[in-house]
Amino acid sequence: MIKVDDEQQFVDEIIDLEEFAKSEKVPPTRCRGYRIRIGKQFYTVTRSTMTGRELLELAEKTPVERFRIDQKFRGGQTKRVELEETVNLATPGVERFQTLPLDQTEGYTARRQFRLPEVDEEYLNVSGLLWETVLESSKRRVIVYNFPVPDGYNVSTVDLNLQIDTGYPDTQLDMVYFHPPLMLGNKKAIAAIRDDSFDGKAWQRWSRHRTSANPWMAGEDYIGTHLGLVEHWLECEQLKVNK
Incomplete structure (x- = not known):
């Protein structure tokens, strides 16, 4: 059960961001911690803000310059998080994060038969x-x-x-x-x-x-x-x- 201190508005619970997003609930800005998913792994953090670099380090994706991390919202929308960009975990609708390697594929020339935006x-x-x-x-x-x-x-x-x-x-x-x-x-x-x-x-x-x-x-x-x-x-x- 969520307990709220009326004076400090502190929620004495670990908030599961994915569950909150799916239920369309707004996460509290002050709580015992946040349970976040990066890829297929779950992590518990005690801060409401983290940089893209810190999220990649948390997921052990190092060196971080060889990876990108995307913020995923309820409904499938995505947003790239830059290394020094700060993410507010209490933002409504934040569901999870996904990392992608930036390694280039070698030994194959990809077809480009028309251009994209x-x-x-x-x-x-x-x-x-x-x-x-x-x-x-x-x-x-x-x-x-x-x-x-x-x-x-x-x-x-x-x-x-x-x-x-x-x-x-x-x-x-x-x-x-x-x-x-x-x-x-x-x-x-x-x-x-x-x-x-x-x-x-x-x-x-x-x-x-x-x-x-x-x-x-x-x-x-x-x-x-x-x-x-x-x-x-x-x-x-x-x-x-x-x-």
Whole structure:
């Protein structure tokens, strides 16, 4: 039970930020500590503010200059945290953090058959993942290789592609395509999927769409925010394993 000191407004409890975000509750600014998730690991900290550098050091991602860390919010939105940038853990909606290595892939020349907006190319270049833009007939797609998949699936990483319509970025990104096909560990069927062919491979299309409560915002949304939604979709489907 949460105990609040009326004089100091101190919450005598460890606050789980992920649970607070999912419940749409506002975390207290003064409490015994915060339980935060970085990647798949949980940590308890006693301060309400931390820098990107401190978060990476906490997760033992060193040297920190070889990694980036993203702040993830309820609903799949993401924001990169710079090394010396201060994060307020009591900000409403902060769900968790994700780290990405900045190592460059060597020995392979990635295909760049069409250009993306600068913000997309910058995001993908620092993601640590190999990516390509591929044009096939009238289809324009971005392929991202070895994208991390949460526990509960048949693989730990998967290739994915996103269809880039000619009106993008004013028109929204929609759905996602996976290779190889994803399956849940409990063999439970994944709803709203179908087969798709592109770049000589069989892909699994997930028909997942934005809602009126979370519409595409031209000028704000881009590949990075859409991949945040993809992670959210993967996590939501994985929750069915325990149901």
